Amino acid sequence: MNGGILFLSLLVFLPLVISTCPVPCKCATNIIDCTSKDLTVEKLPVAFRPSAEVIHLAYNKLTSIPNGLFDNLRNLHVVYLQGNPWECNCDILYLRSWLQWQQNRTLYKDVRCTSPAHLQDRIIAYLTEDEIISTCQYWYCSLALLSQLCLFILLLLQGILVVFIIVYLQKFRRITTEVRSTTQDLLQHVDT
Structure with missing residues (x-):
């Protein structure tokens, strides 16, 4: 030790x-x-x-x-x-x-x-x-501009993706509601 x-x-x-x-x-x-x-x-x-x-x-x-x-x-x-x-x-x-x-x-x-x-x-x-x-070197400025442009495009794509997800969820909600009502109607007809 x-x-x-x-x-x-x-x-x-x-x-x-x-x-x-x-x-x-x-x-x-x-x-x-x-x-x-x-x-x-x-x-x-x-x-x-x-x-x-x-x-x-x-x-x-x-x-x-x-x-x-x-x-x-x-x-x-x-x-x-x-x-x-x-x-x-x-x-x-x-x-x-x-x-x-x-x-x-x-x-x-x-x-x-x-x-x-x-x-x-x-x-x-x-x-x-x-x-x-x-x-x-001025290429630093060009690189910074290119990076900002890429960041803007990625943010725009994320925004579009969020909009598509929201639209899809609303459609899914409508379909789910329709399926529930159809299921309830079918269950009522089967019971009678």
């Missing part, structure tokens, strides 16, 4: 004691260095150790940062992001928001858009939300 409790305690507290370094990065005490590792958004580590103070993500192939990646890193002072081909579309909103919360924005003056063309070479931290949203 004591061995089981000890084993469970180790499983729970081991991640707090042993801090792992995400592959393919190199790690020192509170520094995570993922510089020039050909990282893309898909290959980017899902999380970094909570004690990280400095993260190097420079000179990779990052086009955006996944939502919430830096949110739980309370000790984080700086993230080096320069030299990446940032695509300033809807996916860049999280990075822009995170950059705007940073105390020393001069560290991020080299974090610039490479696309779309009208935002090329603009500093991401200084983009307006409207500039970014204007680059968002």
Whole structure:
């Protein structure tokens, strides 16, 4: 029993004691260095150790940062992001928001858009939300419109179905009443 409790305690507290370094990065005490590792958004580590103070993500192939990646890193002072081909579309909103919360924005003056063309070479931290949203895919709107249309058609079909059920029930009620009266008439004729 004591061995089981000890084993469970180790499983729970081991991640707090042993801090792992995400592959393919190199790690020192509170520094995570993922510089020039050909990282893309898909290959980017899902999380970094909570004690990280400095993260190097420079000179990779990052086009955006996944939502919430830096949110739980309370000790984080700086993230080096320069030299990446940032695509300033809807996916860049999280990075822009995170950059705007940073105390020393001069560290991020080299974090610039490479696309779309009208935002090329603009500093991401200084983009307006409207500039970014204007680059968002319009198929979202088409999809929303199509979804609403399908919903309307389904509601209309349900309404028609309810009307048919009501009409059928009224016919059934009339037929039932007719059958009862006919049955009563037959029973009266049989009795006489």
